[in-house]
Amino acid sequence: MAEDLSAATSYTEDDFYCPVCQEVLKTPVRTAACQHVFCRKCFLTAMRESGIHCPLCRGNVTRRERACPERALDLENIMRKLSGSCRCCAKQIKFYRMRHHYKSCKKYQDEYGVSAIIPNFQISQDSVGNSSSGHPTFKCPLCQESNFTRQRLLDHCNSNHLFQIVPVNLQLDEETQYQTAVEESFQVNI
Numbered sequence: 001m002a003e004d005l006s007a008a009t010s011y012t013e014d015d016f017y018c019p020v021c022q023e024v025l026k027t028p029v030r031t032a033a034c035q036h037v038f039c040r041k042c043f044l045t046a047m048r049e050s051g052i053h054c055p056l057c058r059g060n061v062t063r064r065e066r067a068c069p070e071r072a073l074d075l076e077n078i079m080r081k082l083s084g085s086c087r088c089c090a091k092q093i094k095f096y097r098m099r100h101h102y103k104s105c106k107k108y109q110d111e112y113g114v115s116a117i118i119p120n121f122q123i124s125q126d127s128v129g130n131s132s133s134g135h136p137t138f139k140c141p142l143c144q145e146s147n148f149t150r151q152r153l154l155d156h157c158n159s160n161h162l163f164q165i166v167p168v169n170l171q172l173d174e175e176t177q178y179q180t181a182v183e184e185s186f187q188v189n190i
Contacts, residue, residue: 011078011082013084013085015037015075016075016079016082016084016095016098018037018038018039018042019036019038019055019056020038020039020042020043020045020046020055021039021042023039023099024079024084024095024098024099025037025038025039025072025075025079025095026039026040026041026099027039027040027041027071027076028040028071028072028075028076028079029043029069029070029071029072030069030070030071030072030075031054031059031061031065031069031070032061032062032065032070033054033059033060033061034054034056034057034059036054036055036056036057036059037072037075038055038056040069040071042055043055043069044069047061047066052066076096078095079094079095079096080094080095080096081094082094082095083095084098086098086101086102086105086107086108087108087111088105088107088108088110088111088112089105089106089107089108091105136150137149138150138153140153140156140157140160140161142157142160142161143160143161
């Protein structure tokens with residue numbers, strides 16, 4: 001435990017940011033030769049685009065690393081222990097939770113834009129009606145107001161519900177599934 005704390009004090013806040021996306025590391029991976037750390041997704045994307053070189057220093061990366069990068073478990077553990085300041089509201093947040101905080105931080109969203117995850121509502125058959133002109137009409141899935149054309153429903157949701165937080169069941173992409181599994185494994189091991 002004392003070793004963990006002494007190792008943790010040698011890090012600066014910048015050590016927890018990916019040099020590719022400039023965000024707090026998400027599933028950090030480390031190159032073997034040069035020891036540079038990246039988000040797993042950023043590293044894999046860079047490997048697909050640039051081939052065999054480290055995205056930061058252009059050092060060689062082995063074929064095995066390109067296919068299955070080594071997780072930086074030491075850094076993940078330290079990110080679970082140390083806190084940093086939100087870029088916008090200055091609230092102290094554990095580094096491993098920072099990206100989650102950004103999704104709800106109003107100041108961050110005002111500065112950097114709203115989260116890229118926007119609900120994709122499915123218009124169910126029972127929410128579709130017909131106007132007197134024979135064109136289908138739709139009911140807003142959030143406020144239940146009805147008789148909208150597709151475009152008017154979109155305009156209505158954008159003007160009345162844009163910042164409303166709505167629980168949505170989204171299909172998770174492969175990277176999110178991986179991150180969820182990693183976080184769950186930490187809960188089991190703690």
